[in-house]
Amino acid sequence: MAQRHTVSGYVTDSATGEAMIGATVFIQELNKGVGTNNYGYYSATLDDGTYTLVVKYIGYAELKRAVDLTADRKMNLKLSTTVQVMQAVEVKGEKTKSQTESTDMGRMDVDVTKLQTLPALLGEVDILKTIQYLPGVKSNGEGNSGFYVRGGGPDQNLILLDEATVYNASHLFGFFSVFNADAVKDIELIKGGMPAYYGGRTSSVLAITMKDGNDKEFHGQGGIGLISSRLTLEGPIVKEKSSFIVSARRTYIDVLAKPFINPESTFAGSGYYFYDINAKANYRLSDKDRFFLSGYFGRDVFNLSGNQPGSPNFKIPWGNATVSGRWNHVFGPKLFLNTTAIVSDYKFSFAGNQDQFGFSLSSGIRDYGLKVDFNQYPNIRHNVRYGFQYTYHIYTPSTVAVNSGDVPFSIDTPSKLNAHEAAVYVQDDFDVTDRFRINVGLRFSFFAHVGPYHEYITNAAGDNIGFKDYSSGETVAQYSGLEPRVSMRYTLDKRNSIKASFNRNLQYVHLASFSSIGLPTDTWIPSGKNVKPQEAVQYALGWFRDLKERKYEGSIELYYKDMANQIEYAEGASPQDGGNANYDNALVFGKGWSYGAEFFLKRRLGKLTGWVGYTWSKTEREFPAIDNGVAFPSRWDRRHDVSVVAGYELNDRWTFGGTFVYSTGQAATLPVQRYFIEGRLVSEFTQRNGFRMAPYNRLDLAATLKNRPTKEVTDKVTGEVTTVQRKYRSSWTFSIYNVYNRSNPYFIYFATEGDSGLSGLQLTARQVSLFSILPSITWNFEF
Amino acid sequence: MFFTTEAQRHGEMRSSRATLPTTYLMNVKLILLAAISLPLLTSCEKDITVDLPQAPEQFVVEGTIEPGKPPFVILTRTQSFFAPTDINSIANMFVSGATVTVTSNGSTWTLDQICSDLLDSSTIVLAAEATGLSVDLLAAANICIYTALDPSHVGVIGQTYRLDISAEGKTLTSETTIPNPVPLDSVWFKLALETPGDDSLGLAWARITDPDTIGNGYRWAAQRINHRANGEMKDLNYISPLGSTYNDKYVNGLTFDFNEIRGQQFFGGNPEDNNAEQGFFKVGDTIAVKAMSIGRKEYDFYSTYDANVGALGDLFSTPANVKSNITGGLGIWAGRGVYLDTIICVP
Structure with a gap:
């Protein structure tokens, strides 16, 4: 039997040092992969030999590393975002894994970077509202805190923020979620097939x-x-x-x-x-x-x-x-x-x-x-x-x-x-x-x-x-x-x-x-x-x-x-x-x-x-x-x-x-x-x-207008013009909520009118709606 | 916020009393709703048609027996929620020809049916006073009430009374006891100062000492017995405002003050109900106060009734039917201990 050794380490973003959650480290020779955990850690124990590790993550350049496994190896893998000027070859798309490969059942990842380009009520980017667009997850429109997963009540969702339970995840009676998308790296929703690690709730996990x-x-x-x-x-x-x-x-x-x-x-x-x-x-x-x-x-x-x-x-x-x-x-x-x-x-x-x-x-x-x-x-x-x-x-x-x-x-x-x-x-x-x-x-x-x-x-x-x-x-x-x-x-x-x-x-x-x-x-x-x-x-x-x-x-x-x-x-x-x-x-x-x-x-x-x-x-x-x-x-x-x-x-x-x-x-x-x-x-x-x-x-x-990601700089001495990444970027997001001005029911009540004598009594059902068409504008910046 | 419940519209919640949390919580809902819509200022509402399912008709009893007074029973039927509200439709609610008996201590009184078509105009006014029904309604339709004309058939404190009704093939039964009256220590009028500088509108106040036994229930009623310029008495009968039903769950054995707004009749149409005087008593009014003691089932009925009427169609509350003590139908058969007092409204 061949000797076995382990290659392990962290997968991180080379520019920010952020740990990459759920990245797959693929061992090309075996046609097998291991995933990184919540802290970017991976570990693969293999028969001794020479392997090629390939790390793929959408939005990042593919990283290949050869490893000669004769002893335990530590390999920290740093991924670089695809360079903006190489626009032509850049693969655009969702930074999430294909569902077909994983064992996870009823599990969804939401790409945080996509959130900002989706329309939001009054321009407030909202994680909880976005997951309600996924099948099996239901909202009650406006004014309702919580979400419903596969027939479960709002109390049956385990909402974790860095492992801590959040009991009431919304502001203003459900109009806005408590999660500020700017500070969020990863969103994972499990609506069925909950792993044994999670418990204490019967319906879903939102980690x-x-x-x-x-x-x-x-x-x-x-x-x-x-x-x-x-x-x-x-x-x-x-x-x-x-x-x-x-x-x-x-x-x-x-x-x-x-x-x-x-x-x-x-x-x-x-x-x-x-x-x-x-x-x-x-x-x-x-x-x-x-x-x-x-x-x-x-x-x-x-x-x-x-x-x-x-x-x-x-x-x-x-x-x-x-x-x-x-x-x-x-x-x-x-x-x-x-x-x-x-x-x-x-x-x-x-x-x-x-x-x-x-x-x-x-x-x-x-x-x-x-x-x-x-x-x-x-x-x-x-x-x-x-x-x-x-x-x-x-x-x-x-x-x-x-x-x-x-x-x-x-x-x-x-x-x-x-x-x-x-x-x-x-x-x-x-x-x-x-x-x-x-x-x-x-x-x-x-x-x-x-x-x-x-x-x-x-x-x-x-x-x-x-x-x-x-x-x-x-x-x-x-x-x-x-x-x-x-x-x-x-x-x-x-x-x-x-x-x-x-x-x-x-x-x-x-x-x-x-x-x-x-x-x-x-x-x-x-x-x-x-x-x-x-x-x-x-x-x-x-x-x-x-x-x-x-x-x-x-x-x-x-x-x-x-x-x-x-x-x-x-x-x-x-x-x-x-x-x-x-x-x-x-x-x-x-x-x-x-x-x-x-x-x-x-x-x-x-x-x-x-x-x-x-x-x-x-x-x-x-x-x-x-x-x-x-x-x-x-x-x-x-x-x-x-x-x-x-x-x-x-x-x-x-x-x-x-x-x-x-x-x-x-x-x-x-x-x-x-x-x-x-x-x-x-x-x-x-x-x-x-x-x-x-x-x-x-x-x-919604429409988002960004300033150009790069600018041209002329070298004062040589006069050479180079294209460099902008350090300071900003964008405008224009959004329209409820474009065709639908009066969605918030609740119904009965009104009585005419109290002077009986003949004047009028009973009417009235439907209250919250938001009519509502445009908004938000200015975002980063540096 | 362009949203009112029936209770608000009638001004009965206008000056919410904090004596017990119930009233407050009704307001909490309204406040939370206001909180939602105030900052956003975009809520809108429209009339809609709702298609409600059919339900079988039921009989509704409204019966009382008080010390020294004959029993009064009104028998009506439920209607589809959006049924027409013309006078014929309302008159059709009343059930005539019923056999109504009250049994106590082995003796049974068969109640007499008195119908408004037999009454002359001055008796109609008396009937309106006795039943709380409007003179217009009593004059326009044949409405029957059931009572005992024999002067010896009156309520006695501590007695239990069984009610049996049979009409149109249905039978309804119930039982109630007249509890000991609990006196008010004192009653007075105090200006509400709802608008700055106002020196005439106010509320009725009272001090009560709850007996040191758990399970006492109370209901308040008041009637303005002074007259308007045209000679009419301001209220023709005692009126309980919504939310004037209490028990001693939180106040057992305590002495405390509470206040009451002025209630109004749904079928009333008092001129004072359509101006600033709505919900208030006024300097110059003389108020006849009727403080009633009631049993547990009667408390359950009146408190759920207050909530049901006050929350008409309001989805902020858990939908709740009124808890009836009638077997075979809806409504109430209430024995009530009575303490009477009078307030002269001076600033």
Whole structure:
């Protein structure tokens, strides 16, 4: 048997030092490749011999390196972007991998650099909005935080920013995401076939990796838009050893709107703004050890101040903060370790007063977590990953306080809820034969709600008749379970592959929503005595095909998903029910299921790139306490969903982008009958979500004008004219949102008119829409 | 924001009271909505036609029994949400010819049906006062109510009353108890100062001491018993504004102050409901206050009723049907303990 040795190292961008995630290092002689991990690390263990390593990454020049493998070799590979002046030979296109090759099922990468050329609402480039154009991912148009993946709710998406969980990923009730695209390097969405490494959510993973910061020279970029401005600065701290990036953004609607609000009006002095800051620094101690520290801090603040006696005043701040510290350690060429320590915090609060009355409500969640993740590469056929994850959660489900003058009402502050969540996992991405590859994994997760906890004991009528106090650390309820994950690929020929996946996921946190529109009042609720963990089992099957020499790729995926222990608020529940009661008193439980087919065709290369996606799906829920147990459409049930995304690079100055979406209208519950009590109109509702609003559709267009990437410089001495890259670049993005001015339904309400006597009574249904045609302009710069 | 709920339009939420969080939270939704649209200033709305599914008709009971008063029962039927709203359609809601009995302590009273076509114009005014229905409606259509004409058939505190109704082949039953009345410690009028310099409009205030037993429910009603220049009494009957239903979940055993806006009838058309006086009492008014004690099921009904009426068609709230205590139909059969007081409105 031949001797074996390992070639390993990092793949980075030669100009910025950024680690290249998901680049393939191809061993030409074996016709096999290995991928880089999230930190750009690769490792291939081969029989001794001479090999040629080829690294390909779209937008970068192909890199070939010969390696004579007689001992373990460390090879750091630096890729250069294709030189702009060599325009003719440059391959343009998406910086993402072909779906046909990978084992990943239902996994999508989004090219961050493409985002800026797509149209965006008010010119605000938005990662969350862009992923909603992918098949199987649904949005609810404007004004809805969160996204829905394959019939799962918005709480079932694991959103990670540098490994830290982000609980509320949007600003301004869902209009803008909290992620500032300037600071983002990589976006990965997994909507099925979740590897065992990920857990704690049943629907999808959206993993966002921030840029590390240029470790060679100082750069900046930013933009000035209609409603906000942003600035990103990055550079070396110690050249080629340590770098930083800081990115900040703030809206100025409040400042701009002020002159237009009549100072006499009731709500003069009110305002809304949000800001966020991303920061990251890293330090490379050696090729074996590297440290990262990243943080996010964002706040939305809404103030309503009535300027007259007796009028109400409100202050509503909310937002996220995350900090994660990471340590990469290479034990040997075959073993890579990443350890992450995380703090994540989400808070919503609402305080109001009027006359002598005061009222406040707050909710939130804080996590302290640790993740230890080993990547092991025993030989070129295996990529093994194992480790453990632990999080200590502190939930504040909903705290209410009310006072009249100096008399506080006796509302018990519901105690904060504490919980341990832990998991161990192992997975292997195994190349069984040249055609068959399988990623098999197993995750074991554990959750315990622990004291201190003040449990109310109620009688049948719902009155509190006593309580039980749990001491600090005492277990109130605990759950655990196995989560098997399998996804596999069988290559039919060079252009076709079939993939299948199965996974079971458990989720120990639930988002309870009072309204049909996602608002920050929605509350995160942990599993506990009455609230069982959510569970989802998903089966998926797909056919992937490359077309026209990989210029195009297409896929068809089918899925079926069963969801257990879903929650809804009981009919008529409202946030104040939380006082003097257990945190889970107003909830009802049931199950759900979803199935669908997703069609996707993408043009990857050329001046024109983009995709067309179509999803047919059905999502239903069944709750014994709702409609007497009759199944009803879920709020995020959409029969048809179409999205078209296109980008066109006309020349090196002009780029055009366009998006179109169409989806079946949102389900809503409307009253069917009416009656009168005390002379007032009472609505009688029948089937939950039994009514469909009008379909949603919208076309957006954008055009970006860049200054020339190069300029001619005349040498003062020789008079020689040379073409050099511009150090300072800027661009204008013009975009039009809702080009054909469609009035998409946001919600429907009923208006009554004519109250003088009966004959004048008029009932009308009215549809409220948010955005009519909305042009915007943004100026971006980089240096 | 060009968006109003029924409650807003009637001015009942105009001066939100903070005594209990319910009212606040209704406002929270409106504020959040305003927050969404204020900065963007692009929201628009239009009338649409919605095609609602059909549902089988149900009977709706509105029945009360109070100490020393005969039972009053009105029986109506549900209508399709967008059914015509002309006077015939409204009159057709009322069910006549029903057999209505009230049973207590083994004795059964069969209630008498009184229909408005038999009443002369002065009795119609009295009937309007008793039922809360408008004089116009009572005069224009044959509307029947069920009550006991025998003066000995009146409610007694602490008694339980069973209601049986049969009409058009349907039977409905319910049961209620008249709870002990809880007195108000004091009542007064205070200027609201909603607009600077205003020296006439205000709210009714009261101080209450909740008994130290959990599970008390309350509902407030008020009636302006002074007259307009033309000699009409300002309110013909007691009116409960929306959101005037409470329980002692958060205030058990406490003494505290609360305020109430002036409620208005849907079928009212009081001249004061269409000007700045909407929702307010005015200096010079005399207010008859009726503080009612109610049981748990009755509290559930009135509180869900307040929420349902206040949130008409508002998708910001979880859609919720009113919790009825009627078996076989919708509506309420409420025994109510009553405490009466009077406020003279002086600045």
